[in-house]
Structures are given as structure tokens and as C-alpha cells.
Amino acid sequence: MRTPLLAGNWKMHKTPSEARVWFAEFLEANPALQGGGRAAVEVALLPSFPLLPVAAEQLAGSGVAWGAQDVSAHSFGAYTGEVAAEQLADLGCRYAVVGHSERRAYWNESDALVAAKARRAMEAGLVPILCVGERLEEREAGRAVAFTLEQLAGSLEGVELATGEELVIAYEPVWAIGTGKTASSGDAQAMAAAIRGFLAERFGEAVAARTRILYGGSMKPANTAEILAGPDVDGGLVGGASLEVASFSAMVEAAG
Numbered sequence: 001m002r003t004p005l006l007a008g009n010w011k012m013h014k015t016p017s018e019a020r021v022w023f024a025e026f027l028e029a030n031p032a033l034q035g036g037g038r039a040a041v042e043v044a045l046l047p048s049f050p051l052l053p054v055a056a057e058q059l060a061g062s063g064v065a066w067g068a069q070d071v072s073a074h075s076f077g078a079y080t081g082e083v084a085a086e087q088l089a090d091l092g093c094r095y096a097v098v099g100h101s102e103r104r105a106y107w108n109e110s111d112a113l114v115a116a117k118a119r120r121a122m123e124a125g126l127v128p129i130l131c132v133g134e135r136l137e138e139r140e141a142g143r144a145v146a147f148t149l150e151q152l153a154g155s156l157e158g159v160e161l162a163t164g165e166e167l168v169i170a171y172e173p174v175w176a177i178g179t180g181k182t183a184s185s186g187d188a189q190a191m192a193a194a195i196r197g198f199l200a201e202r203f204g205e206a207v208a209a210r211t212r213i214l215y216g217g218s219m220k221p222a223n224t225a226e227i228l229a230g231p232d233v234d235g236g237l238v239g240g241a242s243l244e245v246a247s248f249s250a251m252v253e254a255a256g
């Protein structure tokens, strides 16, 4: 019922020229993605803003979706340096990440701001990929689930999914990002199940049943199948391992 989603978050890597080569090589390495895509797994790439027109040009008509790593909480206006959800939608973006832990940590993004970004993204027809997850101190204090659900509640303030809008949740434990440490498949599944339970209370069973919950944090080809085996884990948000055509292709294979 839920098609798994494997999304590559490139963070602040690659130039537009490098992206052009990468997209071409990736489609060549994945013939099934050149046309309508693979039925078993949805693939998306989330490069930084200046690379999105390149993605739109090269990935249009393929089975690979694209999206942004952030979006403004504002609509059009005098907001220097911001990028409006409508601008992303016009570039064919399907997704916009909101609340990545790097933005929460380095730019002090609050749950309220993340919620405002999610609402704006949805108003423009984008699907937010809303990131949540505990730091090592909360996990060690036995508060991982409580912390993550509280963060999720705050980050969904005012978000409504009554009329079929879509939302993706990404559980990314901060201590697992870029560290080579992953949550065990059991811990990832337990958190995903807790998140689904929260979604059922907040939005109802039907929304909870159709909403995809991803895991992120040091995913690589060797651990993809095991992490995705959890019944509530519906895909992955991949950082470092999405930068190389070979490793991301191997993960698409493992996920599909």
C-alpha cells in the first residue's frame, strides 16, 4: 500500500555541472528509471537550489522525482535570500525537506518555524519531508521516543491532512547522521511504529496508514535491506551514500 521512497539528500555538495553528469550516469546505470520508474520503490533526489533547474531538465519524464532541502515559511515578498514554495513547484519539485536536524542545529529552526514551512510547502502542492529525531543525550536518557514525538507534535502545529494532502516523515537520529553509526533495524522500526501511532491519534487511522515514514542516518548499500525490513519503515533519507552513482544505485536495487 505504501510504496517505499528512497530520497538522496545531497546537502551542500556538487556544482550544477557535476549534477548534469551525475544525473546522466545515474539514469544510464538504472534503465528501469529512465521511463516511468520502478513500481517497487520511488526514487527522489534533493540537491541544493541551484541544481534544481538541471534536475528539472534532465529528470523530467524519468522515474526519478526531485525536490529541495528547505523552503521558506513565507509566500512571495521582500524576503532576501529566501526561496518560495511556488518557485520550487514551478521547477517541478515534488518534495521539500523541512526541519532537517542540520537546520535545527545551525540555524536554530524551531518546531513552530518547521511547521510553518510544512504548511507553506503543502499550500504550493509540494510534499514536505519533515525530519525529526533525538540527539545522543536524549537516547542515553531513555527519552528518544518521548523527545521525537514531542518534536513531531510541535513541527506539525496547524498542519491538516484532511483532503488527501501528502506528508512524509523522516526519522533521523542526530547521532547517526554522517557518523557511520546507524540505529538498529529494531530501534528504527520501534520509532517508526511510535510515529505512526502518533499520526493515527493526530490525523486518524487512514492518514497514518498511508503516510510514509523514512529512516535516515548513515544508510548505505550494506544496511539498506535490513533497515527497510521493518514493517513501519517505508524508505530512507540518504546523505553521503547518495553522492555516488554506484552506491545510490545499489541502494535503489536493495530497496526495490
Ligand SMILES: O=C(CO)COP(=O)(O)O
Binding pocket: 009, 100, 172, 176, 177, 178, 179, 180, 216, 217, 218, 219, 237, 238, 239, 240, 241
Ligand atoms: O542527514 C541525512 C539525510 O538527510 C543522513 O546523512 P548520512 O546518510 O550522510 O548519515
